[in-house]
Amino acid sequence: MNLSLHFTLAELTITDHREFDNTPDEKSLENLKRLAIFLEEVKTLLNGRAVMITSGYRSAPVNAAVGSKEKSQHRVGCAADFRIPGITPDEIVRRIVASDLKYDQVIREFDTWTHISIPTIEWTTPRLNALIIDRTGTRPFV
Numbered sequence: 001m002n003l004s005l006h007f008t009l010a011e012l013t014i015t016d017h018r019e020f021d022n023t024p025d026e027k028s029l030e031n032l033k034r035l036a037i038f039l040e041e042v043k044t045l046l047n048g049r050a051v052m053i054t055s056g057y058r059s060a061p062v063n064a065a066v067g068s069k070e071k072s073q074h075r076v077g078c079a080a081d082f083r084i085p086g087i088t089p090d091e092i093v094r095r096i097v098a099s100d101l102k103y104d105q106v107i108r109e110f111d112t113w114t115h116i117s118i119p120t121i122e123w124t125t126p127r128l129n130a131l132i133i134d135r136t137g138t139r140p141f142v
Helices: 027-044 060-065 089-098
Strands: 052-055 079-083 105-109 115-119 130-136 137-140
Touching: 027 079, 027 089, 027 115, 089 105, 089 115, 089 130
Parallel strands: 105 130
Antiparallel strands: 052 079, 079 115, 105 115, 130 137
Protein backbone atom coordinates (compact mmCIF):
# COMPACT_ATOMS: atom_id res chain seq x y z
CA MET A 1 0.00 0.00 0.00
CA ASN A 2 1.46 3.36 -1.05
CA LEU A 3 1.29 6.09 1.58
CA SER A 4 2.86 8.64 -0.79
CA LEU A 5 4.61 8.61 -4.14
CA HIS A 6 7.81 6.98 -2.87
CA PHE A 7 6.92 5.47 0.52
CA THR A 8 4.87 2.38 1.32
CA LEU A 9 3.23 1.02 4.43
CA ALA A 10 5.59 -1.97 4.24
CA GLU A 11 8.63 0.36 4.35
CA LEU A 12 7.30 2.35 7.27
CA THR A 13 6.44 -0.75 9.33
CA ILE A 14 9.64 -2.69 8.60
CA THR A 15 11.18 -4.52 11.55
CA ASP A 16 13.78 -7.18 12.21
CA HIS A 17 11.46 -8.44 14.99
CA ARG A 18 9.10 -10.37 12.75
CA GLU A 19 7.98 -12.48 15.68
CA PHE A 20 5.81 -9.53 16.75
CA ASP A 21 2.78 -8.04 15.04
CA ASN A 22 3.69 -4.57 13.80
CA THR A 23 0.35 -3.54 12.32
CA PRO A 24 -0.49 0.11 13.04
CA ASP A 25 -3.87 1.10 14.46
CA GLU A 26 -6.06 3.55 12.54
CA LYS A 27 -4.62 6.70 14.16
CA SER A 28 -1.04 5.52 13.66
CA LEU A 29 -1.83 4.76 10.01
CA GLU A 30 -3.08 8.32 9.55
CA ASN A 31 0.15 9.57 11.15
CA LEU A 32 2.19 7.34 8.85
CA LYS A 33 0.49 8.96 5.86
CA ARG A 34 1.48 12.40 7.19
CA LEU A 35 5.00 11.10 7.83
CA ALA A 36 5.28 9.70 4.29
CA ILE A 37 4.27 13.05 2.82
CA PHE A 38 6.85 14.76 5.02
CA LEU A 39 9.51 12.23 3.94
CA GLU A 40 8.78 13.24 0.34
CA GLU A 41 9.87 16.76 1.36
CA VAL A 42 13.05 15.34 2.90
CA LYS A 43 13.72 13.39 -0.30
CA THR A 44 13.25 16.55 -2.39
CA LEU A 45 15.54 18.54 -0.08
CA LEU A 46 18.23 15.90 -0.59
CA ASN A 47 18.03 16.07 -4.38
CA GLY A 48 15.76 13.07 -4.83
CA ARG A 49 18.25 10.61 -3.32
CA ALA A 50 16.97 7.25 -2.10
CA VAL A 51 15.72 7.44 1.50
CA MET A 52 16.25 4.00 3.01
CA ILE A 53 13.94 3.53 5.99
CA THR A 54 15.41 1.36 8.75
CA SER A 55 12.62 1.89 11.29
CA GLY A 56 9.24 3.59 11.23
CA TYR A 57 6.12 2.60 13.15
CA ARG A 58 6.75 0.29 16.12
CA SER A 59 4.08 -1.66 17.94
CA ALA A 60 4.55 -1.91 21.71
CA PRO A 61 6.30 -5.33 21.52
CA VAL A 62 8.62 -4.19 18.69
CA ASN A 63 9.40 -0.94 20.51
CA ALA A 64 10.26 -2.87 23.69
CA ALA A 65 12.40 -5.33 21.72
CA VAL A 66 14.55 -2.51 20.32
CA GLY A 67 14.90 -0.96 23.79
CA SER A 68 13.10 2.30 23.00
CA LYS A 69 11.01 4.42 25.33
CA GLU A 70 7.23 3.87 25.41
CA LYS A 71 6.69 7.55 24.55
CA SER A 72 8.77 7.27 21.36
CA GLN A 73 7.16 8.96 18.37
CA HIS A 74 7.77 5.69 16.51
CA ARG A 75 4.95 4.21 18.63
CA VAL A 76 2.35 6.46 16.99
CA GLY A 77 3.70 6.52 13.43
CA CYS A 78 5.30 9.97 13.64
CA ALA A 79 8.99 9.03 13.35
CA ALA A 80 11.36 7.25 11.00
CA ASP A 81 15.01 6.31 11.09
CA PHE A 82 16.76 6.32 7.73
CA ARG A 83 19.99 6.34 5.77
CA ILE A 84 20.83 7.91 2.45
CA PRO A 85 23.67 6.28 0.52
CA GLY A 86 26.51 8.70 -0.08
CA ILE A 87 25.38 11.29 2.49
CA THR A 88 26.48 11.16 6.13
CA PRO A 89 23.92 11.53 8.91
CA ASP A 90 25.78 14.67 9.97
CA GLU A 91 25.28 16.24 6.53
CA ILE A 92 21.63 15.14 6.44
CA VAL A 93 20.94 16.83 9.78
CA ARG A 94 22.79 19.99 8.72
CA ARG A 95 20.74 20.27 5.54
CA ILE A 96 17.43 19.64 7.31
CA VAL A 97 18.21 22.20 10.03
CA ALA A 98 19.16 24.79 7.38
CA SER A 99 15.92 24.15 5.46
CA ASP A 100 12.40 25.40 6.08
CA LEU A 101 11.10 21.86 6.75
CA LYS A 102 8.73 21.68 9.72
CA TYR A 103 10.31 18.73 11.55
CA ASP A 104 9.64 18.03 15.20
CA GLN A 105 12.98 16.37 15.87
CA VAL A 106 15.96 15.48 13.74
CA ILE A 107 18.65 13.39 15.43
CA ARG A 108 22.04 12.14 14.29
CA GLU A 109 22.14 8.77 16.01
CA PHE A 110 25.49 7.09 16.63
CA ASP A 111 26.73 8.72 13.40
CA THR A 112 25.07 5.79 11.63
CA TRP A 113 21.50 6.86 10.86
CA THR A 114 19.19 9.85 11.03
CA HIS A 115 15.97 9.98 13.04
CA ILE A 116 13.28 12.42 11.96
CA SER A 117 9.83 13.06 13.36
CA ILE A 118 6.77 15.18 12.81
CA PRO A 119 4.53 16.54 15.58
CA THR A 120 2.39 13.86 17.17
CA ILE A 121 -0.64 16.13 16.99
CA GLU A 122 -1.03 17.39 13.43
CA TRP A 123 -1.87 21.04 14.10
CA THR A 124 0.75 21.68 16.79
CA THR A 125 3.86 23.73 16.14
CA PRO A 126 6.92 21.53 15.52
CA ARG A 127 9.67 21.81 18.13
CA LEU A 128 12.51 21.98 15.57
CA ASN A 129 14.79 20.03 17.94
CA ALA A 130 18.13 19.01 16.45
CA LEU A 131 20.11 16.55 18.56
CA ILE A 132 23.00 14.11 18.60
CA ILE A 133 22.70 10.78 20.39
CA ASP A 134 25.79 8.65 20.80
CA ARG A 135 27.79 6.77 23.46
CA THR A 136 28.42 9.99 25.38
CA GLY A 137 24.69 10.75 25.67
CA THR A 138 22.26 13.22 24.15
CA ARG A 139 23.17 16.81 23.31
CA PRO A 140 22.15 19.61 20.95
CA PHE A 141 23.30 19.40 17.36
CA VAL A 142 25.52 22.41 16.68
